[in-house]
Amino acid sequence: MADRKDIMFACVHNAGRSQMAAAFFNKHKHRDDIKGISAGTNPATSVHEVVRDIMLEKGIDLSNIQPVLLTPELAGTVSTIITMGCGETCPYVPGVKIVDWQITDPKNKSFDEAKEIRDEIEERIIKFINDNDL
Template structure:
């Protein structure tokens, strides 16, 4: 099985949450969620680390990663987070775009709403694709 890529510009918020939730909720052996960004930040946003800990998911050890064509080739699907970045074109890789607000610099209550929206979309995505 190949990986599912969750991508956004900085790889410091939405895509990190999506990959973490995918790895928690996916039931099919061999499926793994990974994340990357076209212009990765130096670290995951503090508010994202905090709100994910509320769900018992620790992102403190995660480092944002650059989205490269080579990394994209390892994936069967790339899910972008509505940030308008241009992903590398990889023949045979399906690209899906989710319009999700960036939690960066948002009050914690808004960041929690974004987190919960991402978790719900991940659950739907897994159910629709039998992951």
């Protein structure tokens, strides 16, 4: 357990919030020995189009990213899981810290609404990195 360092960002479809969070975490983190990963309890077939578009504005290309199923085994490889709306369906893993962020799902939102969600996620990620010296 002591070697678990990575941070998982989880939501239901792994097609919006958690993908943005993992991408921003990997962009802004200071440490090379840790990475952000993302998964969903009921993964979509692809990242939402609006999410791909708004992330391109930030220089992050999610077009080749495939949503991943959040399994207890995958959750057991990380030190922290930050959930974003998966609620009861997010797995409980002994020894893994769970943090819940209530963030609106960008699915079916307008471009401008999705950008607001993106910017909120990026601000939270930067604060999380700074607060935890990551």
